[in-house]
Amino acid sequence: xFSARRLLGLGPRGLPLLRPRARAxxxxxxxxxxxxxxxxASPTQVFYNGANVKQVDxxxxxxxxxxxxxxxxxxxxxxxxxxxxxxxxxxATKYFVSxxxxxxxxDSTVQVLAEEAVTMDMLDLATAKSNLxxxxxxxxxxxxxxxxxxxQIKVEANEALVKALE
Amino acid sequence: xxxxxxxxxxYQPQWxxxxxxxxxxxITRRLKSIKNIQKITKxxxxxxxxxxxxxxxxxxxxxxxxxxxxxxYEKAEIKAPEDKKKYLxxxxxxxxxxxxxxxxxxxxxxxxxxxxxxxxxxxxMVVGVGDKIRGLLQRTHSNYFLLxxxxxxxRPPNFGDASVIASxxxxxxxEFDEGSVIxxxxxxxxxxxxxxxxxxxxxxxxxxxxxxxYDDIDADVxxxxxxxxxxxxxxxxxxxxxxxxxxxxxxxxxxxxKNASEMIDKxxxxxxxxxxxxxxxxxxxxxxxxxxx
Numbered sequence: 001x002f003s004a005r006r007l008l009g010l011g012p013r014g015l016p017l018l019r020p021r022a023r024a025x026x027x028x029x030x031x032x033x034x035x036x037x038x039x040x041a042s043p044t045q046v047f048y049n050g051a052n053v054k055q056v057d058x059x060x061x062x063x064x065x066x067x068x069x070x071x072x073x074x075x076x077x078x079x080x081x082x083x084x085x086x087x088x089x090x091x092a093t094k095y096f097v098s099x100x101x102x103x104x105x106x107d108s109t110v111q112v113l114a115e116e117a118v119t120m121d122m123l124d125l126a127t128a129k130s131n132l133x134x135x136x137x138x139x140x141x142x143x144x145x146x147x148x149x150x151x152q153i154k155v156e157a158n159e160a161l162v163k164a165l166e
Numbered sequence: 167x168x169x170x171x172x173x174x175x176x177y178q179p180q181w182x183x184x185x186x187x188x189x190x191x192x193i194t195r196r197l198k199s200i201k202n203i204q205k206i207t208k209x210x211x212x213x214x215x216x217x218x219x220x221x222x223x224x225x226x227x228x229x230x231x232x233x234x235x236x237x238x239y240e241k242a243e244i245k246a247p248e249d250k251k252k253y254l255x256x257x258x259x260x261x262x263x264x265x266x267x268x269x270x271x272x273x274x275x276x277x278x279x280x281x282x283x284x285x286x287x288x289x290x291m292v293v294g295v296g297d298k299i300r301g302l303l304q305r306t307h308s309n310y311f312l313l314x315x316x317x318x319x320x321r322p323p324n325f326g327d328a329s330v331i332a333s334x335x336x337x338x339x340x341e342f343d344e345g346s347v348i349x350x351x352x353x354x355x356x357x358x359x360x361x362x363x364x365x366x367x368x369x370x371x372x373x374x375x376x377x378x379x380y381d382d383i384d385a386d387v388x389x390x391x392x393x394x395x396x397x398x399x400x401x402x403x404x405x406x407x408x409x410x411x412x413x414x415x416x417x418x419x420x421x422x423x424k425n426a427s428e429m430i431d432k433x434x435x436x437x438x439x440x441x442x443x444x445x446x447x448x449x450x451x452x453x454x455x456x457x458x459x
Contacts (some may be wrong), residue, residue, distance in 0.1 A: 039234050043325040043401055046227045072381045075238070075392040101394050103234075105241045106379055107220060111234040113398060115325060 023162065026101050036069040037109040040085065040095075042117040048085065050109075055086040057103050058112060059160075069108050076102040078114060080160035096164055098157060125165040132158035190444060193437045196315060197430065204426035210264070211419035218355075218412035223422030225352060225409045227390045232402025233320060235395050236363060242376040244366055246344035254312075254345030254365070255279055256400070257303075258407045259296035265415040267351055271360045273302035275348050280307060291340050295331060295404070296349035312340055323408055343367050349403035350410035356417060358410035365399055368392045391459075 013086040038056060040048040057066045059081030085093045100114035135158050139151035238244075240319040257272045276292065276299075283290045294300045300314045313334060318327075344366050351361040368389055370375060 030290050041227060041231045041234060043231055044224065044227055044228045044397075061390070062382070062384075067298050071169075073379050074381045075171065075383050075388065075391050077387050077394070099394075101235075101391050102381075103236070107241070109237065109241075111237055113231060113234050113394075 019136070034069055035108065036067070036071075037107075038112075038119070039110065040112045040114070042097075042100075042114045045117070047117065053085055053087050054090070056112065057084040057086075058109060059083070059084075059097075060102060067102075067104060067110055071104050071108070071110070073106045074102075074104050077110070078102060080157040081121075082160075082164045083112060083114070083117070094164075096120060096123060096161065099130070120164070125162070125166055128158060128161040128165060132162055136164060167360050180343040185234065186434075188440070190437070190440055192197070193433060194438060195458060197433050197437060199430050200426055204423055207426060211416055211423060212315065214416040214419060217322075218409065218416055219438065221409040221412050222352075224322065224407050228405035231398060232405075235398035235402065238395070239364060242267070242374065242380075244371055244374045246366060246370045247373075250343035250370065251287070251289050252340070252342045254281050254293065254340065254342035255290060256293045256295065256335075256365075256403075257299045257347065258347060258400075258403045259294075259299045259347040260407070260411055261297040262319050263298065264418060265411050266418045267412050268358075268414050269296075269298040269302060272348055272350065273299060275360050275362070276303065277307070278308060279346075279348070280359045284326065291339045291342070293335065300341045312338055318404075318410065323401070323404040325397070325401050328404055329397045332393060332397040333398050335396070341367070343370055347399060347403045349407045351406050352409040352413065355413050358414065361406075363399060363403065365396060366392075390405055 023144055035052050036054075036056075038048050038051045038053045039050055040046075040056075055066050055068050057064060058076070060076040060080055061079050062076065078097055080098055081096070083095045083097050085095070087093070094113075095117050096119075097112075097114040098116040100112065100117075101115070103111045103113075132155065135151060135154035139148065142151045143150040181246050224243070255276055259269050259272050267350045280292070292303065292307065292308055292310040293312050294303065294314045296318040297314070297316050300311070303311070308322070315331060315334075344364065346362045348360065348362050350358045352358050366374075371392060372385070372388055387451050
């Protein structure tokens with residue numbers, strides 16, 4: 001027979017059981033601070049330092065994702081692409097990054113460290129397209145593994161540039 | 167007896183309290199050379215001041231960048247397990263001297279670290295960034311050297327230099343477990359402090375328990391991340407080091423110019439005294455010669 005505890009909806013520890021164990025929702029994560037302290041810098045320039053922003057979209061090797069406050073901690077590596085920063089008032093600013101790292105800590109501090117980062121108005125679509133063609137021909141002409149890999153990197157970076165500008 | 171007397175005469179000081187009066191020509195020559203040296207030290211000070219201004223400007227974003235890169239190690243409190251044996255010491259300095267105690271402070275810290283670590287039973291290897299480090303540690307600790315980097319300090323360091331150092335380190339084949347970068351942290355124009363920042367190997371970071379709170383990390387991503395962080399830490403230490411060095415060189419050349427002007431003042435007085443003495447002697451000779459006639 002069912003025990004009285006079960007009827008009352010209590011589990012073995014006297015705590016209320018929401019659902020049978022196998023189908024319970026995950027517990028809410030220990031909430032980090034509601035605000036994100038966002039640092040975005042390249043070796044030569046600091047864009048944001050501990051700033052309070054709403055959301056950041058980053059392109060990583062495992063895919064693009066957006067980071068809000070209280071995001072689960074993670075470490076990621078950037079790939080060439082666009083970083084979009086949504087400020088508190090909703091305005092979005094875009095930057096093109098070449099590579100780098102993203103760190104989200106448990107206390108909602110986010111560090112995006114890019115090897116090269118520029119605002120979109122520093123880039124020219126025509127130059128990007130011609131660089132892309134050059135890189136593709138380089139890859140076709142590459143002889144050994146190392147040259148091929150370098151050319152491949154150039155192709156990817158230029159493709160991302162062209163895509164970002166169009 | 168005779169020989170010893172001659173030897174003593176050789177080592178007598180040239181000016182100050184001398185038995186033989188320095189001739190006018192000696193003093194003139196000395197005065198001219200010190201004036202030239204003062205010109206050189208003054209111009210070196212100007213050059214250092216210009217380089218320092220630029221280095222300090224570039225240090226500001228580099229500091230944000232460096233603290234961002236080190237934040238993971240601090241927040242996750244990564245520590246190497248006690249039984250790990252292989253340690254790596256990176257001393258960051260430059261090729262050029264005349265900058266006060268910059269190189270010697272790094273070398274002293276490194277020597278102490280090597281002694282402590284060897285006594286604790288760890289295997290230590292040393293990397294010197296800058297020729298001076300190699301020179302200072304060559305005689306006593308040459309068998310600890312893994313790599314040396316030259317042509318440091320001529321141009322301001324950029325991220326490319328740091329990544330070259332990082333890639334050479336990783337390709338060197340020395341599988342270190344943990345290490346530290348020893349550099350001079352810039353505090354102000356007149357002061358800097360020798361500081362140490364930790365670096366960890368991929369295995370240490372991956373095996374650290376606090377890393378499990380970080381979601382969705384696979385080995386490849388972590389390795390990329392680690393290599394990038396190593397380059398970042400090196401870049402930060404290079405920038406701090408350059409700024410400290412330029413400010414120290416500015417101070418050292420300033421002191422040298424001041425010392426030179428002091429010496430010039432003293433010598434000028436001696437020169438005038440000597441000149442007057444020579445004139446007086448000639449007058450006396452003339453007068454006594456005339457009196458004798």
